[in-house]
Amino acid sequence: xxxxxxxxATGFEIALQPQFxxxxxxxxxxxxxxxxxxxxxxxxxxxxxxxxxxxxxPTAALIMLAGVYYGAMYGGSTTSILMRIxxxxxxxxxxxxxxxxxxxxxxxxxxxxxxxxxxxxxxxSVVGLMLLAPPLAEFAIxxxxxEYASLLVVGLIVLAYMSGGSMPKxxxxxxxxxxxxxxxxxxxTGYARFTGDVIALRDGLGIVPVAVGLFGISEIILSAAKAxxxxxRQPELRELVxxxxxxxxxxxPIARGSVLGFxxxxxxxxxxxxxxxVSYGIERRLSKTPERFGTGAVEGVAGPESANNAAAxxxxxxxxxxxxxSGPIPAVMLAAIMIHGVIPGPLLIAERPEIFWGFIAxxxxxxxxxxxxxxxxxxxxxxxxxxxxxxLYPLILTLCVIGVYAVGQSVVDIWIMIxxxxxxxxxxxxxxxPAPLVLGMVIAPQLELSFRQALALSAxxxxxxxxxxxxxxxxxxxxILLALSxxxxxxxxxxxxxxxxxxxxx
Amino acid sequence: MAPxxxxxxxxxxxxxxxxxxxxxxxxxxxxxxxxxxxQSWQYPIGSLAEPGxxxxxxxxxxxxxxxxxxxxxxxxxxxxxxxxxxxxxxxxLAILAGLAFAALALERLGYRITIAVLLLYYLGVLxxxxxxxxxxxxxxxxxxxxxxxxxxxxxPLPIGMSGF
Numbered sequence: 001x002x003x004x005x006x007x008x009a010t011g012f013e014i015a016l017q018p019q020f021x022x023x024x025x026x027x028x029x030x031x032x033x034x035x036x037x038x039x040x041x042x043x044x045x046x047x048x049x050x051x052x053x054x055x056x057x058p059t060a061a062l063i064m065l066a067g068v069y070y071g072a073m074y075g076g077s078t079t080s081i082l083m084r085i086x087x088x089x090x091x092x093x094x095x096x097x098x099x100x101x102x103x104x105x106x107x108x109x110x111x112x113x114x115x116x117x118x119x120x121x122x123x124x125s126v127v128g129l130m131l132l133a134p135p136l137a138e139f140a141i142x143x144x145x146x147e148y149a150s151l152l153v154v155g156l157i158v159l160a161y162m163s164g165g166s167m168p169k170x171x172x173x174x175x176x177x178x179x180x181x182x183x184x185x186x187x188x189t190g191y192a193r194f195t196g197d198v199i200a201l202r203d204g205l206g207i208v209p210v211a212v213g214l215f216g217i218s219e220i221i222l223s224a225a226k227a228x229x230x231x232x233r234q235p236e237l238r239e240l241v242x243x244x245x246x247x248x249x250x251x252x253p254i255a256r257g258s259v260l261g262f263x264x265x266x267x268x269x270x271x272x273x274x275x276x277x278v279s280y281g282i283e284r285r286l287s288k289t290p291e292r293f294g295t296g297a298v299e300g301v302a303g304p305e306s307a308n309n310a311a312a313x314x315x316x317x318x319x320x321x322x323x324x325x326s327g328p329i330p331a332v333m334l335a336a337i338m339i340h341g342v343i344p345g346p347l348l349i350a351e352r353p354e355i356f357w358g359f360i361a362x363x364x365x366x367x368x369x370x371x372x373x374x375x376x377x378x379x380x381x382x383x384x385x386x387x388x389x390x391x392l393y394p395l396i397l398t399l400c401v402i403g404v405y406a407v408g409q410s411v412v413d414i415w416i417m418i419x420x421x422x423x424x425x426x427x428x429x430x431x432x433x434p435a436p437l438v439l440g441m442v443i444a445p446q447l448e449l450s451f452r453q454a455l456a457l458s459a460x461x462x463x464x465x466x467x468x469x470x471x472x473x474x475x476x477x478x479x480i481l482l483a484l485s486x487x488x489x490x491x492x493x494x495x496x497x498x499x500x501x502x503x504x505x506x
Numbered sequence: 507m508a509p510x511x512x513x514x515x516x517x518x519x520x521x522x523x524x525x526x527x528x529x530x531x532x533x534x535x536x537x538x539x540x541x542x543x544x545q546s547w548q549y550p551i552g553s554l555a556e557p558g559x560x561x562x563x564x565x566x567x568x569x570x571x572x573x574x575x576x577x578x579x580x581x582x583x584x585x586x587x588x589x590x591x592x593x594x595x596x597x598x599l600a601i602l603a604g605l606a607f608a609a610l611a612l613e614r615l616g617y618r619i620t621i622a623v624l625l626l627y628y629l630g631v632l633x634x635x636x637x638x639x640x641x642x643x644x645x646x647x648x649x650x651x652x653x654x655x656x657x658x659x660x661x662p663l664p665i666g667m668s669g670f
């Protein structure tokens with residue numbers, strides 16, 4: 001424990017240096033804007049900012065990108081509460097009671113509760129991350145290729161299962177994503193695959209054009225087609241103070257949301273989205289007056305907002321401890337630190353403590369920055385929303401072109417972005433989820449390498465994947481989840497995901 | 507990003523008969539899977555014990571075809587497939603066409619000219635904003651973003667033959 005505190009102190013020494021404070025602040029501001037603007041979610045925001053971090057140290061890059069990530073969580077709640085527009089998917093649940101509170105003239109209080117809940121949850125879950133990641137990394141040092149291959153497969157299957165939609169659709173997207181990740185040179189032999197003689201494709205499809213295309217461009221072209229002017233009502237400053245009763249009612253949901261969100265965050269999947277749905281469902285069930293939900297219950301804002309912020313931190317556990325992304329956002333962040341030559345994995349905490357502890361400390365700092373930014377400055381931020389979308393989207397598209405081109409100085413990346421934007425548009429229309437595709441694409445090289453290394457180690461004997469206990473346990477989990485989905489599909493019974501409304505909303 | 511609550515993403519059409527969304531998309535995925543598997547078969551597959559570069563792509567192509575077929579087979583209850591649901595398609599394509607122009611022009615015309623043409627197209631042609639405002643905004647954004655990214659952030663942006 002003392003060792004942890006000592007390391008944390010070192011982390012604060014790093015995070016409180018003026019330059020890192022500035023990066024955390026910049027990340028939080030950009031993230032808040034990204035979360036508020038329809039058409040730009042945290043993933044597209046982080047991807048676009050990626051080229052801007054090339055010139056920074058890996059610590060600074062990670063601090064800034066993390067600021068964007070949880071800044072977007074805060075920002076998304078603002079538009080949900082004031083305008084019933086979820087700036088990003090994790091805020092969908094907040095729309096229901098948050099907007100109802102706005103209609104009752106309590107929008108300011110809803111914003112304050114959301115910000116306080118996010119702050120408490122963010123801080124508590126950073127403690128969880130700090131305590132959990134180092135021992136997990138120590139455990140994972142013993143992992144061999146077989147364990148890694150199984151872990152990555154389970155990650156994809158859990159993501160597909162947790163997303164709550166049709167399992168075959170999710171698995172099809174995961175397979176497509178893995179195939180996208182195999183474009184380019186084979187990791188073991190250097191053989192070029194699916195490149196069609198385009199030299200730029202030999203290095204594979206870049207994560208940035210794919211993420212910006214699937215999550216950014218497709219959303220923009222959908223929103224631009226139905227662009228409408230919105231009216232924004234700016235809350236008065238004195239409305240921001242919640243009443244004693246509102247605060248009291250929020251304590252339980254914030255505490256439960258923090259724990260729940262963190263735990264769900266660790267599991268692969270679109271954790272920040274799922275956790276807010278689960279939290280809303282639980283709060284409604286626990287409430288003595290569930291009928292108030294939907295009409296402006298403060299618990300319906302406090303729980304989900306805390307949960308999605310806690311999940312954002314929880315998602316960093318597997319990323320930092322194992323080097324394995326639990327969803328598309330940590331995947332892009334991993335790509336960001338790999339660009340700087342940092343090798344993610346269980347050795348990261350031991351070998352590069354300044355990155356890990358600087359990052360942890362900056363998350364505490366970031367939470368304070370966001371609390372300050374989001375309450376008094378909310379009026380300033382919502383001015384951005386007054387810009388009509390017909391002016392806004394051409395500007396966002398310009399940013400996409402710059403961001404995507406800047407990564408590799410290649411117009412091929414712009415073409416990939418366009419193709420992915422088109423694909424994403426079709427996927428959204430036909431009910432497909434892009435998250436498994438992006439995660440599959442990112443983990444494909446590592447999965448293929450681990451799979452083939454494991455077979456090389458066992459002289460081609462596939463039993464290596466079940467002979468090693470950790471690998472066997474992981475694969476058993478994958479089989480159980482697949483069996484559960486098959487049962488749900490066959491019996492057509494509503495399982496917990498539908499009861500929580502995940503099927504329709506995610 | 508998500509549609510606002512109450513979005514009608516899962517509403518099913520009242521009519522019976524005809525193709526369903528999942529049948530069309532599942533079939534497309536299955537065909538893509540088969541094509542990918544066929545292409546992978548051209549690469550060195552290796553053996554079960556010693557997989558080559560074509561092994562996993564082939565297996566995944568087969569898996570994709572299988573999952574696509576499953577989606578199509580189970581898709582009888584999904585919403586009816588209608589071209590009308592792509593009613594915003596022409597505008598979507600028009601927006602993508604602008605980006606395609608950017609991809610073609612960026613390294614030939616240079617960053618500033620390309621972005622200026624792109625913004626004139628989006629604001630003036632697609633959105634029919636007043637021309638005076640469009641021109642001012644175009645000038646500010648194309649020159650301003652070049653200054654911020656190329657000069658301040660030192661992101662190398664292309665300069666075309668014209669020197670812009």
